[in-house]
Amino acid sequence: MSEPLDSQRRRHYLAALGIEEWQPRRAPPLPVSTPAPAVPASAPDATSAWQQLTEEVARCTRCDLYRTRTRPVLGVGDRHAQWLVVGEAPGAEEDRQGEPFVGRAGQLLDAMLRAIGLARGQNVYIANILKSRPPGNRDPAAAEVAACLPYLERQIELIRPRLILAVGRIAMQNLLATQSTLGRMRGQVHEFGGLKTPLIVTYHPAYLLRKPEDKRKAWEDLKFARGVFARLT
Numbered sequence: 001m002s003e004p005l006d007s008q009r010r011r012h013y014l015a016a017l018g019i020e021e022w023q024p025r026r027a028p029p030l031p032v033s034t035p036a037p038a039v040p041a042s043a044p045d046a047t048s049a050w051q052q053l054t055e056e057v058a059r060c061t062r063c064d065l066y067r068t069r070t071r072p073v074l075g076v077g078d079r080h081a082q083w084l085v086v087g088e089a090p091g092a093e094e095d096r097q098g099e100p101f102v103g104r105a106g107q108l109l110d111a112m113l114r115a116i117g118l119a120r121g122q123n124v125y126i127a128n129i130l131k132s133r134p135p136g137n138r139d140p141a142a143a144e145v146a147a148c149l150p151y152l153e154r155q156i157e158l159i160r161p162r163l164i165l166a167v168g169r170i171a172m173q174n175l176l177a178t179q180s181t182l183g184r185m186r187g188q189v190h191e192f193g194g195l196k197t198p199l200i201v202t203y204h205p206a207y208l209l210r211k212p213e214d215k216r217k218a219w220e221d222l223k224f225a226r227g228v229f230a231r232l233t
């Protein structure tokens, strides 16, 4: 009998991630009992709220990063998405193009999303903690995060995602207000903000490009996230 199309597709995406497929084990119980938040109807003025947010970020001078950025990078994707991916900050290419996760890291993120049946722009919104690029891709300063995080919080209020996937240590530490390592925070359901949005962490695709041996762990995280999401809906 020929292999089902979904299975073929998954094998293709796993190959793109550079990892071999193996048989999934039974899904583990959730470490944290996380009730699905109620999803209120979209505010009638959501479009104008997005417009206002976009304009505010475009002229933002809350931290010094506005001086060196080419353009701010608010985010990209489906504004009614159930999944929100949050990374660290724009890099050089993102700063030029005005879109998060472009270039090789962006391609790997797209492959990671496709591996769990998601596609950029379809039920996924992608954003960063910082909307402006730190020079030389240095880590964000605490004051910069404090200045910029309210924009991400407003995005979350507008999108109301059912699940946040924080990619990379910087996103994880700032969203969860912890100094813990990413390795310790993997494999658990955390919560973010007043809406208590379930949050799962995994590796940043730029890190995975440098350390491909950790792609298998990232795949475990993605399967975990997919399982959690399935139980939320």
Ligand code: SF4
Pocket (backbone or CB within 6 Å): 057, 060, 061, 062, 063, 064, 065, 066, 072, 130, 131, 132, 133, 144, 147, 148
């Ligand atoms: S990083 Fe955020 S707070 Fe700083 S200038 Fe850019 S948009 Fe404003």
